[in-house]
Amino acid sequence: MIEPRTPVPSGVPRARSEEGRAPLPVAPLPVKQATGRFLVLAGVFLCAACGLVYELELVALASYLIGDSVTQASVVLSVMVFAMGIGSLGAKRLRLRAAAGFGAVEAALALVGGCSAMALYAVFAWTGDWGGSWAGGSRYMLVGFSLAIGVLIGAEVPLLMVLIQRIRRQDPGGAVADLFAADYVGALVGGLAFPFLLLPMLGQLTGALLTGAVNALAGGALVLGLFRRDLTRRGRWTLLVANVVVLGLLASAAVLVDDFERAARQAMYGKDVRVAVQTGVQEVVVTGGKHEPLNLYLDGRLRVSGRDQQRYHEALVRPAMDGPHARVLILGGGDGLAAREVLRFPGVRQVDIVEIDPGVVHLARNDPPLSALNGHVYEDPRVRAVTADAFRWLRGPHAPYDVVISDLPDPGITASTKLYSQEFYGLAAQVLAPDGRLAVHAGSLSSRPRVFWTVDTTLRAAGLRTVPYWVGTGEPPAPAGRRHGAWDRLTGITDGPDRTLDGTRAPSDWGFELAGPRPLPEGAVPRERVRAAERSRITGLAPSTLVHPRYAD
Structure with missing residues (x-):
């Protein structure tokens, strides 16, 4: 219900604000009420879309850089919502200067949100290996940006509420409904634009910078175009200069973003980066291959190390090939290295590789060093x-396989936990021949024994018999209950979710599982490797399922 403002009778003092100060005189708008109302709601729409893009960009980049997307999403969302409450309270002090306050908030939000991705990436790239208090620098930066962006977003709605009432006096419930409707629709558009438009077409860094520019233009245009008479001459020039500076900084960063990405990659991967592409699934980086060992990184995690790939793939494949092996299924392994080991055995008639990322397969086919490393397996008609x-x-439906090789990212990565679940192993058991074997890479026994033995428990829960074994150099895994910190520092094995190693040191440790529906043949795995794994056995663990993953350390 619209209530017209009643003129204050002569001699009656004007109402004062909660702070006891008289409200500022209200200047007329340069447009009609209906037009002004539409422009405010359009500003709400654009600002909401930008705010959600900032939120999703932080979640996506943190998941890529730090890992464990569930944890990163929980941290960003909870911190940001908490900060929005703080921002809403803080905005109460700006209500008497709502136009100037909103313009300042949007300029600050555009700068902070637009540059957040570059800043987070820079901290990860240049300080990630410093150790000490800097080891968690990316996490601290993530929380800091979540707080700052949340505070600024939280200040928007109270100020916009004042501005929309400034145009036309309205029942507070109706005004809130209008604002929230525009806000939620904008959030929908921003939420869909990020994964389907910004991320695939522009990437995370340029996408965030463009979003910041849109945010600055929307906020500046609304205040300077519609509410400019509410600002002093000095205030208008200050806000104009601030927005020009913000847009200039964002534009400069966008021009330099390619050089920045190259420098950041060199800081992370070294100077010998030969390939760096963003596929539809992940970022793929290849280093070395000519004069240095070839390394393949997927989303920042080392998946193939030229220093150790031979030993790793032999340990994964060879025990499973002890028996019938005419038909072999490889889950993951698009790099072709597991297939190379399979094809060394006579009697192999068919090898099927199921890889989610066609970009990895394309690279394994066409990149000369990687294709040479995998023995040109994709040229083999089998x-x-x-x-x-x-x-x-x-x-x-599939015909049964004699051997199934699971060469997948470690289960500590949230996106891959379903590939180490009881349901997944149940499906794998269904495609195994009655005397078939399943080989699973289950992570590092020295640094993540609980994860390894959870894989073992999950395989058994799926009805498979297991033979755990350890492959490494030097000291075997410590017995259950003993701390592994000194051994981790000695070997260079990290506590990360994938087999990321210090590239300057020899790799040292992997844990594998050989499983099958029937008792496995003795001698498939050397006894000393089985005994080395059994030393660290942890009992009483529950299997991991789709609805209850249990791979967090």
Whole structure:
């Protein structure tokens, strides 16, 4: 219900604000009420879209840089919502200067939100290996940006509420409904634009910078165009200069973003970066391959190390090939290195590789150093590559396989926990021949024994018999209950979710599982490797399932 403002009778003092100060005189708007109202709601729409893009960009980049997308999303969302409450309270002091306050908030939000991705990436790239208090620098920066962006977003709605009432006096419930409707629709558009438009077309850094520019233009245009008479001459010039500076900084960063990315990659991967592409699934980086060992990184995590790939893939594949092996299925392994080891055995008639990222398969086919490393397996007519999610692919009808090789990212990465679940192993068991074998890479026994033995428990829960084994150099894994910190520092094994090693040191440790529906043949795995793994056995663990993953350390 619209209530017209009643003129204050002569001699009656004007109402004072909660702070006891008289309100500022209200200047007329340069447009009609309906037009002004539409412009305010359009500003709400754009600002809400930008705010959600900042939020999603922080979650996506933190998941890529730090890992564990569930944890990063929880941290960003909870901190940001808490900060929005603080921002709403703080905005109470700006209500008497709502136009100037909103303009300042939007300029600050555009700068902070637009540059957040570059700043977070820079801290990760240049300080990630410093150790000490800097080891968690990316996490501290993530929380800091979540707080700052949340405070600024939280200040928007109270100020916009004053501005929309400034145009036309309205029942507070109706005004709030209008604002929130525009806000929620804007959030929908921003939420859809990020994964389907900004991320694939512009990338995280340029996408965030463009969002900041839109934010600055929307906020500045609304205040300077519609409410400019509410500002003093000095205030208008201050806000104009501030927005020009913000837009200039964002534009300069956008021009230099390619050089920045190259420098950051060199800081993380070294100067010998040969390939750096963003596929539809992940970022793929290849270093070395000519004069240095080839390394393949997927989303910043080392997946193939030229220093150790031979030993790793032999340990993964060879025990499973002890028995019938005419038909072999490789889950993951798009780099072709596991297939190379499989094809060394006589009698192999068919090798099917199920890889989710066609970009990895394309690289393994066409990159000369990587293709040479995998023995040009994709030129072998027995090898067939299928682009599919391994879990979904296993749910279809398939002829039984003698051997299934699971060469997948470690279970500590949230996106891959379903590929180490009881349901997944149940599906894998269905495609195994009665005397078939399943080989699983289950992470590092020395640094993450609980994760390894959870994989073992999960395989058994799926009805498979298991033989755990350890492959490494030097000292075997410590017995259960003993701390592993000194051994980790000695070997260079990290506590990260994937097999990321110090590239300057020899790799040292992997844990594997050989499983099957029937008792496995003795001698498939050397006894000393089995005994080395059994030393660290942890009992009483529950299996990991789709609805209750249990791979967090």
